[in-house]
Amino acid sequence: MTEDDKDKAKAAAVTGVGASVGGAGGATVGVLELAAWGVATGFSAGLAIGVGAAAGAGLAYGIYRFFKKRKS
Secondary structure (H helix, E strand, O other): OOHHHHHHHHHHHHHHHHHHHHHHHHHHHHHHHHHHHOOOOHHHHHHHHHHHHHHHHHHHHHHHHHHHHHHO
16 A cells, blocks of 8 residues: 555544534534524434534634644
8 A cells, every 4th residue: 555545544534533423513503502402303403413513613723734734
């Protein structure tokens, strides 16, 4: 495995963890808030989870790249 392949694997792992954390955060914040208003549906809950997962993945990847470039 080349160094470039190792870097891609690390980035994929970090992004996956970020998506998991973001999805959990989206589920917790978004769905509970919608449920409190009494308007939570399957679609709105899925949307909140998906947006949270995308945000978490993007944030985790950005942080990984920031520290990767800083270290080099």
